[in-house]
Amino acid sequence: MATMACDHxxxxxxxxxxxxxxxxxxxxxxxxxxxxxxxLGPRVTRLPHPLVLGPFGIPFLVNLPGRGHRVRGELFSVSPRGLSRVDELEGIGRGHYERLPIEVEGDGGPAEAEAYFAHASFGEGLWRRRGEVGLSEYTRECAGEYVKRSERPKGWSFVESVREFVSSSPD
Structure with missing residues (x-):
């Protein structure tokens, strides 16, 4: 598969x-x-993956290849310095997301990339909580449910909120 980026x-x-x-x-x-x-432009996952919304309208890709839909998104080539900033936003060190390999396709051909997946400790639970029905794309309508970090309750815990969401009854 093409890498389309510098080695670093x-x-x-x-x-x-x-x-x-x-x-x-x-x-x-x-x-x-x-x-x-x-x-690097628009891409779609080669295999279907679950894409669901969690608490505060936060989108999560779940590492269950073959379930859900082929997900549309965008591909970027990111430097190590940039990657550390994205990892920080995505809470890699705090158990929010995991950066894992994913295969994508698009006008630039196939590529082996990485994506931020829901942490394994709650990813499959999010999928079940959403009735095993996912999205093919995070849209403006989906983004209307998103609550910015600055507007979330003070003192809230990301992981505790996700686990509470997973264990609650569907809407």
Whole structure:
């Protein structure tokens, strides 16, 4: 598969709030300005994956290949410095998301990339909580449910909120 980036850069598939025009895209814009990211255009996952909304309208890709839909998103080539900033936003060190391999396709051909998946400790539970029905794309309508970090309750715990959401009854 084509890598489409310098050896020291990582290919990152974004499917939610990091996409162009969505709430966390300003981080990607900053990385593009500082030459720590290069947008490579739209892509779709080669295999279906569950894409669901969790508490506060937060989008999660769940590592259950073959279930859900082929997910549409955007591909970026990201420097190690830029990757550390995205990892921080995605809570890699705090058990929020895991950066894992994913295969994507698009006009640039197939690529082996990485994406931010729901942490394994709650990912499958999110899928079940959503009735094993996922999205093929995080849309503007989905983003309408998103609550920015600054507007979430003070003192809330991301992981505790997700676990509470998973254990609650569906809407």
């Amino acid at each position: 850069h990582s290919l990152i598939f974004t499917y939610g709030t990091l996409k162009r025009g969505f709430p966390n895209h300003p981080l990607m814009e900053d990385l593009i300005r500082s030459r720590d990211a290069v947008p």
